[in-house]
Amino acid sequence: MSSTLIFLCAGSVLWLMGLHGLARLHHPIRRIMAINIMGSGTFMVMIALANRGEHSDPVLHALVVTGLVVAVSATAFALRLAVAISAHKSGKQQAPEPNE
Amino acid sequence: MTDLLAWLSGIALVFGCFFFVAGTLGLLRFPDVYSRLHAVTKADTLGLGLVVLGLSLRAESWHAIAIMFAVWLLVMASSTTACQLLARYQREQDRNPEQEDDDALP
Amino acid sequence: MLSLELLFDITLSVLLLILAGTALHVRHLYTGIVLFVAFGLLLAITWARLGAPDLALAEAAIGAGLTGVLLLAALARIGPEPPPRRPPARALSAGVLGVLVLILLIRAVLPLEQGPQPLPGLVSAHLDTSGVSHPVTAVLLNFRAWDTLLELVVLLLAVLGVRQLQPAGYKQAHAWTLLRAWSRILAPLSVIIAGYLLWRGSHAPGGAFQAGALLAAGIVLLRLAGLLPVLRWDDWPMRALVLMGIVVFLGIAAAGAWLGSGWLNYPPQWSGNLILLIEVAATLSIAASLSLLVIGEREELGT
16 A cells, blocks of 8 residues: 555545535536546656656656646637636526527 | 744744634534634634744745735735625525525525 | 555545545535646645646636636536436446456556556666656657647637637636735735746756746636736737747747757757747746636627
8 A cells, every 4th residue: 555556546536525425516617626626637647757766757747737728728728618608598587588 | 933923823823723713613513504604704814914023923025924914904804895795695595584595696 | 454555545536535535526516626626636635635736826826716717607607507307227227337447447557557658767777868857848849849839829710719709708706815915925925936946846846837836826716806907818918928938948949959969859959948948938928828728808899
């Protein structure tokens, strides 16, 4: 039993929780949080693997640093899409005929 | 001398942890927002201060002590600000309770 | 007998799992977002525990800070959710499927623990020629500079996409005096710490991403306290800042390809300075892009 093992398992469980949330939840913000949690699980598996030897693996660390920035860009874009969709929906409910 | 320092730092660390636990207990068990904020900010600031004190008695250089002290100052100021923001928000909520929870601030 | 470190690891993972589960499934979405921010902070501690301080810095600024602001701002615009409807039979089948997938995943992941690990040796063997002495920075800006370049492109694409969808009229909360006063102190501190991280990145944990994220956090704080004017992509200095990282990076890559040593291969005697140049440009560019992503606005176009 080592800490690498623990975090490998925790990362897998986190990923799965994210997937489950993505499939089961309805609100767009919750779904985006679920995707972020899946990402965190993936990062955790990668960092746990980077930590397995005596020297930690700088390539995996660099990949995850890159991944974090990409994740926050994607989150921002997804949230903006969700806001646009909800504005579109509420606009439709108020005015039954959409006028471009 | 070293023994004395180690003992003192141990005592400070134990007390620090005690205050953290007390603050968390208050956060979980107190009835309303104000007393919870009071418990968590006051006790955690004191707890962190004691932990910093305990660790600086064991620190090997002045550099490390200065960094920990700066962290303590920053956390203290941030938690004061956050506490004041939350309390004000709660007070406005109390004044006009018909407002929605999820609405943006007035 | 559990050792103390192992106990700490187990506590940390269990707390992470509980926080993630509660953040997703708690009844009020607002509570969920707050718990998600707490999850990000705990994740930063986990990275520090796993020997990745670079990542802990980035996670604390990006994962916990900026993502939290993004989620709360989106919540204020979307509004609360309708009550959920959940047939219990589906929950059961999802649970069973989840357990099966988990078994498969763990069976796939566990053998990796004993796998060979050739990369750290390779990196440390070539570290002398990279121009910096911190391996993560060397990988980010020399050995795998392609990733970093394309990441800047992804950031730019996200900024452009967000700009297309940006609603005008951002209902800004009125900032209280204490918040303003504290932001006035905190923002210069964040600039100083960002500069320090950038400078430190060549030989110790730190670098362009962490510095950029920290700078962006300072800008966001100032904007939320009402101390900065509106940030818009339409202003040309903003555009210049966002594009600067990519332009400098591409310029250096093209110059390398043209003058001899090849695309993104720096001449060894220059590589330290070139990496520093790219890092400074990338820091400013990342800070500008992230703050545009989080708090950027667009003027009403009159339509």
